[in-house]
Amino acid sequence: MNYLGARLRELRESRGLLLRQVAAAMEVDTALVSKLERGERKANRDQVNRLSSILKVPEKELLLLWLADKIADDISHEPLAMEAMRYVEQRLKETSND
Structure with missing residues (x-):
């Protein structure tokens, strides 16, 4: 599935950001951000946290x-x-009610 990637692209585009701008803010290469958006790579939790901030x-x-x-x-x-x-x-x- 690629729920996250689709949302990342939507958010990035709605903010008028280029892939390279997001990549620079994350301190990763542009290809990684592109692959995250397309679902070809899975983000780790730290990357998700950084993306939410960016x-x-x-x-x-x-x-x-x-x-x-x-x-x-x-x-x-x-x-x-x-x-x-x-x-x-x-x-x-059940466990949250305990």
Whole structure:
């Protein structure tokens, strides 16, 4: 999946930023930012944090998409994916009530 990459491109373009400007602010090469946007590379948590600052969006917004990509990539081809997601959701609700 590429929820994060699509949002990164949308945010960058809406702010009138070039790939090279975002890359310079992150202190990485332009190719990396391009690959993140296209979903050819996965960002790490630190990169997501830096991108939220550069693009001036709440960190939570990008972290949510980052986690969604990780989960979807891991389970999207599993026949029981949705059932497993419901199971995990229920368990998380139970543990947050403790």
